[in-house]
Amino acid sequence: MRIAVVGAGAAGCFCAAALGRRLPGAEVVVFEGGRKPLAKVAITGGGRCNFTNTFEGIDRLEEAYPRGARLMKRALMRFSQEDTRLWFEREGVPSVVMDDGCVFPQSQDAMDIVRALERAMRAAGVKVRCGHRVSSIKDLGDRFRISFEGLEETLEADKVVVTTGGSPTPAGLSMLAGLDLETVAPVPSLFTFNIGDEALKTLMGTVVTDALLGLAGTGFKAQGALLVTDWGVSGPAVLKLSSYAARHLSENGYKGTLNISWLGTANEGECMAAVKEMASSEPRKLLVSTAPEGLSGRLWRHLAARAGLRDDLRWAELGQRGAARLTATLACDAYPITGRCRFKDEFVTCGGISLSEVSLNTLESKKHPGLHFAGEVLDVDAITGGFNLQAAWSMAYAVAEAISSTCNGDGGGACRRISS
Ligand SMILES: Cc1cc2nc3c(=O)[nH]c(=O)nc-3n(C[C@H](O)[C@H](O)[C@H](O)COP(=O)(O)OP(=O)(O)OC[C@H]3O[C@@H](n4cnc5c(N)ncnc54)[C@H](O)[C@@H]3O)c2cc1C
Known part of the structure; x- marks a missing residue:
């Protein structure tokens, strides 16, 4: 035979x-x-x-x-x-x-x-x-x-x-x-995303060990480490999301909106609790100088700016509207996906x-x-x-x-x- x-x-x-x-x-x-x-x-x-x-x-x-x-x-x-x-x-x-x-x-x-x-x-x-x-x-x-x-x-x-x-x-x-x-x-499948946001890309090299990612308008979600690159985002969570949504992304020309939950939870209540905890424990400190655990100072300043908060704002001055904006940014920060990265990476x-x-x-x-x-x-x-x-x-x-x-x-x- x-x-x-x-x-x-x-x-x-x-x-x-x-x-x-x-x-x-x-x-x-x-x-x-x-x-x-x-x-x-x-x-x-x-x-x-x-x-x-x-x-x-x-x-x-x-x-x-x-x-x-x-x-x-x-x-x-x-x-x-x-x-x-x-x-x-x-x-x-x-x-x-x-x-x-x-x-x-x-x-x-x-x-x-x-x-x-x-x-x-x-x-x-x-x-x-x-x-x-x-x-x-x-x-x-x-x-x-x-x-x-x-x-x-x-x-x-x-x-x-x-x-x-x-x-x-x-x-x-x-x-x-x-x-x-x-x-x-x-x-x-298994590729990284090009992101159309220049401010995010200036944070190249930033790692978040536990982020929750989602594709807006779909049920696709992935959790894990996220790396900011000079073209967009990479890391295990991104590769996982690209795998789950491989066909959807292909059918949509690799365009879409990436929702990032920076604290690993998209639950606004939990994010609000984290914000309130920081506000009450360090009221006299500048908000931009005390990042939540797991987020670098550079990334935290970027997120505060996206939430429309001034650099010289102290936690005590945050107020309810500021806390709500910061919570929304932490729980669901949206970035445009402009394509898939075509080099490096294991792809299947x-x-x-x-x-x-x-x-x-x-x-x-x-x-x-x-x-x-x-x-x-x-x-x-x-x-x-x-x-x-x-x-x-x-x-x-x-x-x-x-x-x-x-x-x-x-x-x-x-x-x-x-x-x-
Ligand atoms: C850069 C990179 C890194 C990776 N790292 C990992 C990792 O660390 N862990 C992991 O689990 N997976 C990894 N993968 C994925 C993994 O390598 C593949 O899923 C796996 O090799 C698939 O095995 P396979 O035998 O099906 O195909 P392959 O290993 O791709 O083998 C197919 C073979 O068929 C031959 N062939 C194709 N057509 C013909 C033909 N008509 N006639 C004769 N021969 C033909 C090809 O030349 C090739 O040698 C990686 C992939 C890439 C690209």
């Missing part, structure tokens, strides 16, 4: 290694369009590779996976975040957990993850063919024919696993044309092969038994923090398990092509 894996990224290499181990009699070949396998994994997490997360603080999987939470619930039951850490530990890559639950190799070197996967594939007898960009996959009924860009040769395989990752344009899925698969239009694709096309347990095509998908090529994506790579490992494992369970007990020498 021959199993072709298309794409030597996180999902493809993990799946190929697992297949090679489970089915020693099968020929497992990975076709990679680029010059080397795992090129993206090598640069993940800024070269440190945040390869999973403890999931602490994630109450509902939808918080981590805005697309694909149902699928991920099943996939994580088969191969969890603990399984991931254990798997890499056994492959010689011990890990460390950061305060925010992100998990990295102890060496803080993404190449350790790359080398572990390469070793595992080699040991399992997997062949990797780089420079082989797949241009089409045809269903011949009892097997598949694979064609390559710029190459005469074609190849037939009993099973095909598509792990070509996310693509910000529909062209990335063109090799699947002819298979009549429904796709969800791909749009970018929202969209891809529709989940209605696959069995959620085996990730096998309902229309083309024997054809499986794993990773970002499916309409599954996550917020930052190691959840995207965990999705790749868990889905790849589910596919390897599904394929090996449909094969005869001869180690994969022969294989039934059955629908799941």
